Amino acid sequence: MEYIFLVFLSLILLLSTTVYGVSDSEYAKLLVLEKIEEQLEKVLVLEDEIEDDFLGIPSWTSQHGGKVLVNVDSFGATGDGIKDDTQAFVSAWNKACDTSTSVLLVPEGRTYLVNATKFKGPCAGNIIVQIDGTVVAPDEPEDWDPKNPRIWLVFSKLKGASFQGKGVIDGSGAKWWDSSCKRNKSNPCRGAPSAFTIDSSSAISVKGLTIQNSQQMHFIITNSDSVRLANVKISAPETSPNTDGIHITKSTNVVLQNCRIGTGDDCVSIVNGSSGIKMKNIYCGPGHGISIGSLGQNNATSIVTQVVLDTAFLKGSTNGLRIKTWQGGSGYVRGVRFQNVKMENVANPIIIDQFYCDSPKSCQNQTSAVKISQIMYRNITGTTKSAKAMKFACSDTVPCSNIVLSNIDLEKTDGTAETYCNSATGFGYGYVNPNADCLQSSDKETHIDMKKDAEQKKNTGSPVHTEL
Template sequence: MGIVLQLVIILVFSYYSCYGSSSLEDPLSTYYDIGDETSSVYNHAYPTYFETIGELNRDDYFPANDDPAVSNRFSDYGDELAADDDEVSSSDIGSPSSSLRVINVDNFGAYRNGDGTDATEAFEKSWKQACSTSTGAALILVPLNKRYLLKPVRFSGPCKSPITMMVYGTIEASADRDDYKKDTRHWILFQYIQNLKIEGGGTFNGKGDIWWKNSCKIDKSRPCITAPTALTFYDCQNLRVKNLRIRDSQQIHTSFEKCLDVEAINLLISAPGLSPNTDGIHVGNTRRMQIRNCVIRTGDDCISIVSGSENVHATDITCGPGHGISIGSLGAGRSEAHVSNILVDTARLTGTTNGVRIKTWQGGKGKADNIIFQNILMQNVTNPIIVNQNYCDQADPCNEQESAVHVSNVVYKNIKGTSNTAVAVKFDCSKSFPCSGVMLQDVNLVRVGGTQAAKALCKNVKFAQLGKVSPKCP
């Protein structure tokens, strides 16, 4: 369900503009209230364990793949499904449906004594059979304790019935870059599918190291080339991706593009902190998406939300290393971008190069509005709160432009922790299209070590501050 906007009267204790000392005539009068259905979740008081910032044990939040704490999150599947390619009662796996057809990839020769045989054709045949099932639902079984090598592959719909891909084992990408000549942008692509579930507690391994060392961001002498996204979901509806490990992607780990009604739940996404462009969860042109209970450690954004995305909720997120949680970038190449109704609630960021960020290019147009960041703990984070309407991620300097993506109605509530930089709050907004309707409420960010006070730099922003806010915009 999307964020419901309601007009409420807010007592504004302080209201300033960084381009004028007098109070503005259009005080912030809109704030967000979540419907009754979820109010107990989103309007709760800040958890008590966030009130004191102490040393964090990284192992508590980034356990090894074989750590029992991680394994337990996938334990609800029980034992491996029967291996027979046969119609079985769905009660065998606890499904409420009357029956389903179980299709084991091994029955098509996917696994041959673990000798590294290419399993792509076997997976394609399994998908074709599942997609053509017209009675009941279909389940594709990837068995436990086995490894399967996949070259780039597309699983396409529309299909005649709902499909579940139950991944218990490990699916590994081909490390031969020549295998990607026909499609340099995708490793595994799911497209044009309704009612798809991918779950099971297994692993997708992108074998990304061969791509990282050939990246222009690692080796400046090399030309910049496109690397594959590990898992891409394009034009899918009623999609659930749950209880999976996704590691070492060639580039982005998971990308949701032009999707509707999506759940991404209990994902453990990991890649080295210096791996280039390895975003954890990338969301574009997607509506009504829930991201819940995910641990993400990457070399780029833990979560990135770009143009066309609406009603995206991310809750219970652990992020770091990485570049934080980002809206954008938006408006590159003078394009028009729209992002609205975004909620990030209950997140823990550790050692990231940004905290919660909105980034837009000069020269773009459109808007990013109705965004809430709340109940967030920062630990040793660079740029904990940042809005940059002058984003420029290119070798040559960006020319100053008149137009900009308008950033408005953004709330930062109950954000606490430590900043690795002197500037903990930064609004670098456009002179032509200032940021407006920005609310900071109960924000407390201090310098690492506590010997110096953190600062706020606020340029071309209309804002209000409620409760205790430190550092404050001047």
């Protein structure tokens, strides 16, 4: 379908050029579109490729045998939500991991209190973790394992593992949020645990689970390849600080499908070292939107490529589709498409911010920046809370380039929506509302972008933005 679309568009542009005498800039636009499609070619077939990775992983239900059942209750778990069941979970994991045809079962109708734990592989076979009950974290920060201050449940070095069920993973984060410096500036700023982490693993499937009230981030995918999340629900109050829904870092070939996310921070955040990310049928709200970044903090080099969001509904979020980078960083974001997205009462529906500054102090203007190019927004509709429905706030020294808008219709319910541009170039085709004439592309800029990922020039001074 994407290939047919590109061929059709190519014919239109070619016909326009030959028959109506349109300038060669139309060819430059076509070249940009081809470059974006080339970047995204792998992502478009990613879902099928990952499905192949899971063909050798048998499913399991309580009605079917053929697997060795390892029940946490058999290892001393009480499931009353009061007694610490951490050691029972560790013992059950060790048994299941050492058994080639195992299912680790967390039974329904019970609540298990588990402290910070690392569940390590590799395992003897394709382990299935069936979570039908509720797993809760200690609700007192003082009771947290001091050896693991930033993690709760970590699964690492696995291959071909499945996490599934109708259960709930509850971080009991309320007291962590109350002690956050973002909620009360008199509190010291400190990190808090993330609820569920997949680390250094491949061919991982997660489906049906609910993760809620995390101390900070809910679900992290790090240093992993071929991970698929389906029908996962993530929730926390809108006022909970730093509670990102799904955070992807240093990972490749990740598919998020049919996920419903509402938190106090980004619904999805994609950061350095990530590529081949496909999101489909995503509900976001409340939260800070679907974000690439932040990138480039502390002068770091950050790279994100090949990201597709196809079909999403965002409601009441403080951002919509966002790319955010710090001044002073380097690297690039390239080959991104956001398409078929409906917005309802969203602030900053489309935003690129190269002056991101999530800090109590003003951030210093710096010359270098993460290069942002080949970004497409297609079929984006709905309502905005902000007058600036589209905002491209880019670096004067490393501008954003090849921003493509197609079939955009964003209305402000109580006024007129507009587009803001600073050092951003690109073009639109089809219907684009609000008007985005402030994106002005040229052949020169197109060719420069294809030859060079980032340019460093003398900074002329730019506005500083804070967290939205």
